[in-house]
Amino acid sequence: MSEGVATGAPAEAAIDAASDEALERFRHGKTVAVVIRMLADRSGGAERIYIELANMLAARGYEVTCLHYDATRGKPFFALDPRIELINLHPDPVPFRYRLMRWASRRRFLPRPWRQKWGWAAANDIFISQLRDYFTLRRPDVVLTFMPPANTPALIAAAGTGIKVIPTNHNVPAEDYTSPERWDPNPIDRAARLAALDHAARIHVIFPRFGEWFPDHLKSRIVAMPNYVSEEIVRAAPAPRREPVILAVGRLAKVKNYHTLLAAWGLIAADHPGWKVVIYGVGPQLKVLKAEAARLGVEESFLLEGHRGNLGEEYARMSIFCHPAHFEGFGLSAAEALALGMPVVAFSDCAGVNEFVADGDNGLMVERSGGAEALAAALRRLIEDDALRERLGAAGPASVAGFTQERYAERWIALIEELTDPSGTPHGDA
Amino acid sequence: MATLDILIPHYNDADGLALALRSIASQTWDGSIRVVVADDGSRPEARDAARVLGEGFAHPVTFLANARNRGRPYTRNVLLDAIDSPFVAWLDAGDEWYPEKLAVQFAALAEAEAAAPGQALWMSCHYHWKWLDQQAHRIKRQLTDQDQVRALLVGTDLRAYLWTLLGRAETFRNVGWFDERLPRLQDLDYFLRFVLKRGRIIEPGRLEALCVYHKSDLGRSAAQIRQCNAYIFDKYRVLYNRYGRKFRRTRLYHMEMHSARFAANNDDHALARTYMWKAARARPRLFLRHLRRRGFRIRP
Numbered sequence: 001m002s003e004g005v006a007t008g009a010p011a012e013a014a015i016d017a018a019s020d021e022a023l024e025r026f027r028h029g030k031t032v033a034v035v036i037r038m039l040a041d042r043s044g045g046a047e048r049i050y051i052e053l054a055n056m057l058a059a060r061g062y063e064v065t066c067l068h069y070d071a072t073r074g075k076p077f078f079a080l081d082p083r084i085e086l087i088n089l090h091p092d093p094v095p096f097r098y099r100l101m102r103w104a105s106r107r108r109f110l111p112r113p114w115r116q117k118w119g120w121a122a123a124n125d126i127f128i129s130q131l132r133d134y135f136t137l138r139r140p141d142v143v144l145t146f147m148p149p150a151n152t153p154a155l156i157a158a159a160g161t162g163i164k165v166i167p168t169n170h171n172v173p174a175e176d177y178t179s180p181e182r183w184d185p186n187p188i189d190r191a192a193r194l195a196a197l198d199h200a201a202r203i204h205v206i207f208p209r210f211g212e213w214f215p216d217h218l219k220s221r222i223v224a225m226p227n228y229v230s231e232e233i234v235r236a237a238p239a240p241r242r243e244p245v246i247l248a249v250g251r252l253a254k255v256k257n258y259h260t261l262l263a264a265w266g267l268i269a270a271d272h273p274g275w276k277v278v279i280y281g282v283g284p285q286l287k288v289l290k291a292e293a294a295r296l297g298v299e300e301s302f303l304l305e306g307h308r309g310n311l312g313e314e315y316a317r318m319s320i321f322c323h324p325a326h327f328e329g330f331g332l333s334a335a336e337a338l339a340l341g342m343p344v345v346a347f348s349d350c351a352g353v354n355e356f357v358a359d360g361d362n363g364l365m366v367e368r369s370g371g372a373e374a375l376a377a378a379l380r381r382l383i384e385d386d387a388l389r390e391r392l393g394a395a396g397p398a399s400v401a402g403f404t405q406e407r408y409a410e411r412w413i414a415l416i417e418e419l420t421d422p423s424g425t426p427h428g429d430a
Numbered sequence: 431m432a433t434l435d436i437l438i439p440h441y442n443d444a445d446g447l448a449l450a451l452r453s454i455a456s457q458t459w460d461g462s463i464r465v466v467v468a469d470d471g472s473r474p475e476a477r478d479a480a481r482v483l484g485e486g487f488a489h490p491v492t493f494l495a496n497a498r499n500r501g502r503p504y505t506r507n508v509l510l511d512a513i514d515s516p517f518v519a520w521l522d523a524g525d526e527w528y529p530e531k532l533a534v535q536f537a538a539l540a541e542a543e544a545a546a547p548g549q550a551l552w553m554s555c556h557y558h559w560k561w562l563d564q565q566a567h568r569i570k571r572q573l574t575d576q577d578q579v580r581a582l583l584v585g586t587d588l589r590a591y592l593w594t595l596l597g598r599a600e601t602f603r604n605v606g607w608f609d610e611r612l613p614r615l616q617d618l619d620y621f622l623r624f625v626l627k628r629g630r631i632i633e634p635g636r637l638e639a640l641c642v643y644h645k646s647d648l649g650r651s652a653a654q655i656r657q658c659n660a661y662i663f664d665k666y667r668v669l670y671n672r673y674g675r676k677f678r679r680t681r682l683y684h685m686e687m688h689s690a691r692f693a694a695n696n697d698d699h700a701l702a703r704t705y706m707w708k709a710a711r712a713r714p715r716l717f718l719r720h721l722r723r724r725g726f727r728i729r730p
Binding site for chain 1: 607627
């Protein structure tokens, strides 16, 4: 910097060249754009990771811009570092042409292919055009995109621009890319999701095994980075004597399969009157689960407790964690439970959980074909065998010790640096 | 450590600096002030004159100097880097604060911070706009209760003038360095970045102006102004796009007319006509309306 001198000092002393050091100091950091489609007021796991990753990069000197596409004017639910720019790309108002397309796409008397085409265009064209303007005019060094509704438009927008885009996948790829039940059910979207990956510089997945699903020509671009257990969770201290509670944490949705947990509990509740099941989470199945618990006569011991903020303390004081989900990208709640010394019971085919829960090491893995009976048997075994419960619980923290925020940040930074290294490969855009 | 750093860039304008320093000395706010002057490679006599102005000044003055002229954004970065106090205000050599400015702004900022803890705030104020060759002052109001991104892009009733501001040091640090590719309009870029980083510009809620801007287009390159306008237009294209095609084209029209004004005021009428022609192409109707009302005259 220029040398500072209080007035009254000799004139020469006040004069200092705008030194190279100052030029270096004023240089802006590498620019990273982080894209998600919906962010306003959303409190899901992906949105949390999106914000935390942006914050981690900003804290390490990158110039981060968060781009989203929300029709509403809400704010991010999670706190964003004040050094990060936040830009909503959604037009206000939406041009008439696109409102007309959206309207027409919902008119059932029109041919289905037309409706699909207009529906997809109404949902994506402006987003793609805005992203393309941003990419070509701002030239971010790297673009990270979150989940298919942002991955596809960003990859299409970046095609041919030389911008390096890394789409991130937070679930099992087969579900994200082929299931008609996930994301936009429009077949145009499903086809575009996979085709657009040709323009990716790298393709992020949670676990290496998820990378095996992708077509051969994309496999060399796969990078696996598991999520992490937040430092806030690990800060809680495990209780010396745990309460007789089976805990489950997650959205009350079909994919979490809490009906099977309820059915299993119905089979063993009467034998273990001191025990109960507690589920933290909200979702569309709340009423159905409550009604079913009442029908089974376990409403007093099967408790749906809604949203809970300080989950670390809950993991620290309860005895068994049960996660009966069909599949996960990264079974965060199971990893958090392990970090705080809880043994985990899950189905052995549950991707995203079976990557770090091993039967007999830190939990019990149950064959899905065994259904509620098999789940009930595993829970009964842990309830009745204190020594087994303690042994499996004690192995938990070490089994997830690699899932730290610091390591997660380091992996991303290494990848960004690799892609932005001038001596590295020029671009992954095929 | 002082409570407030007042940051002043200087380039070959010791008289303007003297005016700015006098307005600091006349402030009624009684907190501790440090003035930081950064000379941007002025001629030796102008630089020495600027330095001498600080000697015996009512408040401590830190004098920084670039060995050669590096432009306004670089010099603003030198000043930004020199911040040492918890609060920061900016003043340009040649502009002037009225005596109440700091007192009113500090009181209003404290109140606003209490009402919105954790919110990054910049306290701006209404100001007088005075053309150098005219006697009349025209009050310009900073209307902050609106979509501030849109308002800054329009630049009519919320203008990006650093010398109207008082804010906490970290709010300026969080915005980052000034963009050195913008020899002009770097303030607009800086304000936009502040608002995009969830900062909020506020004003004290008083009707009167708290400072005066001595306005002149003389000696300013219209081509450079246009280049900077074009750079801003590209850099923030997605924001212009957000508000629709008509908005975007209207802003283009005003950018061309703005450049034409600088060209006309510096007697480059051929260049002014070129820019007006470009403006006419961006928004023909607006241009025809302009012609009907004012002909080819564009000086406000």
